[in-house]
Amino acid sequence: MSVRSRTRRDQARRTRRRLLALLSVLLLPIAAITALATPANAAGKLTAAFTTENNGSWWKGTYIVRNDNAAAVNGWTLEFDLPAGVTVQNSYNGTATVNGRHVTAVAAFYNANVPAGKTTEPYSFWFVANGPVGTPTGCRINGDKCDGSSDVLPSAPGTPTVTDATAHTLALKWPAATGGDFPVASYDVLNGSTVVGGSTTTDAVVTNLTPATSYTLTVRAKDTRGNLGPASAPVTASTFDPATDPTPPTAPTNLRTTAVGSSEATLAWNAATDNLKVAAYDVYQDGAPVRTVTGSTLTATVGSLSPSTSYTFTVKARDGADNASPATAPLKVTTSDLVGAGKYARVGYFTQWGIYGRQYFVKNLDTSGSAAKLDVINYAFENIDPVNLTCMAGVTKGTTADPQDPDQGTGAGDADADYARPMSAAQSVDGVADDGWGKLRGNFNQLKKLKAKYPNLKIVVSLGGWTYSKYFSDAAATDASRQKLVKSCLDVWIKGNLPVYNGAGGDGVAAGIFDGIDLDWEWPGSPDGHAGNHYSANDKANLTLLLAEFRKQLDALGGSHKLLTAFTPADPVKINQGWDLSKIFNYLDIANVQGYDFHGAGSDNSWEPNRTGHQGNLYQDAQDPYANHFSVDAAVKPYLDAGVNPRKLTIGLAFYGRGWQGVADGGVKGEWQSATGAAPGQFAEEAGTRGYNNLITTFPNLAVHHDEQSVATYGYTGAGGQWWTFDDAWSIGKKTAYLKSKGLLGAMIWEMTGDTPGGTLITAIDNGLK
Template sequence: MSPRRSTARPRAVPAAHRRILAVLAVLALALTGLTSLAAPAIAAAKLTATFSSEGSGTSWTGKFVVKNSGDTAVDTWSLEFDLPEGVTISDHTHGTAEVKGRHVVVTPAYYNARVPAGRDTEPYSYTFRGSGQLKPPTGCLINGDKCDGTAAVPPKAPTGLSVADATARTVSLKWTAAAQGDFPVASYEVLRGTTVVAASASTQATVRDLQPATAYQFSVRAKDTRGNTGEAGAPVTATTVDPATDTVPPTAPRNLRSTEVTSSTVKLAWDAATDNQRVAAYDVYRGTTLVESLPADTLTSTVTGLSPATEYSFTVKARDAADNASPASNALSLTTKDPVGQDGYAKVGYFVQWGIYGRQYFVRDLETSGAAAKLDVINYAFANIDPKNLTCLNGVTKGTTQNPQDPNQGDGAGDAEADYGRAFPAGQSVDGVADDGWGKLRGNFNQLKKLKAKHPNLKVVVSLGGWTYSKYFSDVAKTDESRKKFVKSCIDMYIKGNLPAYNGAGGDGVAAGIFDGFDLDWEWPGSPDGHPGNHWSTDDKANNTALIAEFRKQLDALGGSHRLLTAFTPADAKKINDGWDLKEVFKHLDFGNVQGYDFHGAGSDNSWEPNRTGHQANLYKDAQSPYPTDFSIDDAVKVYTDQGIKPRKLTIGFPFYGRGWQQVADGGAHGEWQSANGAAPGQFQEEAGTRGYDNLVAAFPNLTVYHDEQSISTYGYTGANGQWWSFDDAWSIEKKTQYIKSKGLLGGMIWEMSGDTSNNVLFNALDRGLR
């Protein structure tokens, strides 16, 4: 029997919550004036927004009425405008506003977000109190279009286009900035005929891959922030250099060096090369791959998109105008830094979405216990996969079924109420301020946002899948198209923060900045040993690699700060072989959280190992184990390092819960490896055989605890024919942290934070051990 993931999972949504949601849905329908018979959509919607005011002087009321003059209902809208100099606004009604300087972005209330065809938002139009001399706002946009409904005026044509430089295969152009139309100019496109051959955010660009000694004609046009494209300006003709005019290459650049190394970037600098005529460019190589070409006056480069804790070699070559390449500079070998836990060890902790119910464990508890200040990464568990659309799923509140053997147990399940719908009172809020019940962002997500504000170095990632939600991973990973679609949907939802509407919450961008990446919890690719009903295929191994690569590609394409990409990876060598091409996968992962628990257990439905006890999180193998196949943390780590995975790309898992059996014989070994009669009663009725550590020690204050020095395991026994529990305590955690240090591993991962005591007995032991 292979090790399994903890079967703790989201619980069904309480009936009271469902009733509240139904009442709110009816109220929303009534307020928007919907009728039961809607006309068929025959044309696109068209929104306008009209401003009016009441009052005068320096105290007045402003209002925007949003109207839909099209034939299709609009489900939501976003209004933005600029305030006149000296004007401030407050007392917003029928909408919420984010004010940055003079720019205002308004999102509707849940009851006036939908505008039916031919209707407007009256009598629930967005209203505010204005202070300062009354003047109408400017730059008004509704869903990104002009509020008066007129077409946007594009930018003017750029002028002054000229040739700044030419080599055998490139032409560099420069021009005078274009005058804007209705919106600011964002970028420029260089055209050869009607084909776009280069793009730039500045007033210069280089066209590459041209033929030597050839004349070309180019023109330039501007694009604004809304994507409107202006007319091209007057063209210019340029001729590339004839290589026959110069056959002498430049000298090699000298003194290639690094000025900064991070987990994903390297800054390089070098001394200039020389040439008999002139140096035209520098080419930066990572190994044999060209990563960047730079103009001759640039002697620095920042290489991005690198993997953490990975060694790279860099060189630089110079090129002259005739495209002669110099010899390579000195080779510079560098190792990128760890993604988290710099100059120390990483602490990664899972926070479970459903912990706010029976466990009564809130994001606030991470703060008040002091854990948040010591954690490096929080894994928010779990996000599901839409079984029909094969995209990231949110916006639903549907519990899982109670039968753990139900092959459809997690289909369509999710808890938007916990994620961003619930309004937490002050006593359950990170900063002691209650959620606004009508805000667009509430629930755990808003609390995580507050937690990150208090701890700027803390990273939060969303974990996709888990034991119950891994059913459709094989489907989303199957083709290039399905991978791109799935990854894009996850980035849109969790990185860009575009949450589906739910009970007045959600909307575009409302969750932006909360999540710093993804943790992939596919259990298990290429294996039939996952949850009953999981889809799997022998192609999963290759598709898993391709899916992880697609996540890395799309995350890096966002630009800005590096986003984390991690995975929960198996301890079972067979599962690794069946589903994980380790050398390829770890090119894209920041690190892997190696399963360090669930090596033995009865299972909540006695479907696993109900008839014999066993250690669930042993560091080393136990020679006394009667199981034909046994597992250990040390054996698991060796599988990874033997395949060349650097230790600093690995954490090991720590269980903050115990697994237990009942009616266990003593056997002269205090129940260790002895016969049993199924799972012991659990912390929750539906989770037999499992108790959080805090619940375990509270339920059995007289539990006799034993420490197995051979396997580094902790277990407790209640007596003859009693209960036997396998768990981690401060002793075993101390031993395992010594192992982490001795092996040079990145750190430890915790499943999951709510299992600890109120004074963090387990987490503090981990923190002490990893200092």
């Protein structure tokens, strides 16, 4: 069985003449404003001086940025508050956004670098204003005060008091710190000069202390910029002596759930008793401690859970001497699925390169009605750096034309399409063109706009794919390499720290676009991936460990649950080679099971050029002459037989067709008949493949047939002509009914560019899943 292949088209880059002149920037409406991060490569403090020029009906405000450092500083961001009654009409020599009276201005590419001892003149940032002439307040440049003075620190907190003590903990509370230029964000608890605890509130529990030991503790405040205030007056207290209390508490009782979601469960229990007092309750998940609450608290919420997954919980009480009680009776809890009972997920792949030859933009997801019907968009594909074995961004290097070139995808990527290419108004989701100077442009900026329009839509970044899976085996090979890969992927794609490319990128500029990671490793442990792919007998175990590392680091980010999904094989051989179905679903939220490419000729006629065959039949066809009898039903069976919760599975549907030419009729309209090779494709380098819309418009009189036995759609132009296998509304209706009967999570689509402009196929899926 083949797998998805992909080629890149029309990736020639256009150079743009950039004028070193004043850039007029339209100010964004408040709803569209996002905070801009300090440039990643800024170093050394800058200052900025403000001047005004009254021109009667309007006035000019200018900030001259100065660098008194011994080295150049590259990148600056100004923030300031306008005087009351002042509005800004236009700004120049920088990109400005306004939120109420607060203005954020980011350097243009030509004045971002300020040499040592120099200023931004003659290209300093300035704006046209109406209203009373006045100096803005609260000016900061790269976070520092524009006049160069130091920040005012928060005051010392009040003297802490000890509210509780156990053998290994001391609980404190204190009066809040006040003052300072920035709000207090957190507090450090210190033993001497060593930080031993912390809190975002005015109380804390210091842990891992030595029993029967005296400690002198102080507290200091830290503001939102990281400034540390002075320490409080000290308090001295001693931990509990365990020798004075050998009696453990009784076991808590009646462990139960009060709420269960897709990624968290809230537990409650009845109190334990103790001869002195219960100090804490420890919650265990599958035998490992995950939460601790104080002895007066009889409930706890456990997060970082996977959807549609079973967990076993117990709770133990603990007294001040750290004597632990027996555990409660175990409680088995199964989390809910991602979309809710009775509902079904729609997952669609958006291809990075679709904006070229296919002319399919993020905007088309909106205008076709697809965005309103999708739950998850998989953005395909991003690559692994062949040297550093990290997630790679910030390069534009096309793939080679030869699909059998072992290095076809080595080092390839498209930062231009991702975040540097300015989109025109006609290509933009909200009809507003990229100005060409913004830090975020291209597909990513459009995805950001799409999410603003559809707040419930999730977007994940897909790593790998057919051409970019070469180095997965190497990156997953050791604990150190797994940690390195995952950290890099989260830094780039989740935290949004994009490498600077053609004036775009920077720390945090893409934060919030992606809601998780999709792993498209094709294929672990198998020699049947793309030519030259690295693989190992250890891949199966290492893939499980890699997924565990992704889950661990994604959960550590905090905030809303981050998705972890994967494209998984239909072939039982490939499943056995690389996918441990008994373990991987402890970490995966969704497995998108391949439901297409069962047969095809391939662009280089290296696959199955001499006989036609269905590419996505639902059931086995009794007339199938091939040795391997693939079907959607056969693809799902190994997962369900292994005990995988069906609400973790989607089945893949193809928005494209596979075709042959020189096809004999055989009395069966070309079904399973001899052929002379791949039919001409939608693009010259993609023989044997056409998007659904291209197929039906290229062959408006194509005789379409429906095989009721196998549930497969095919079209035939006549004896000696072309034969195409594809999904249409009829087969989609049958497949959606099937997945509902099996209790599966939903459907996945490869890929959205193949649909009609009006969304014929996505509408068929949506109707079938209602």
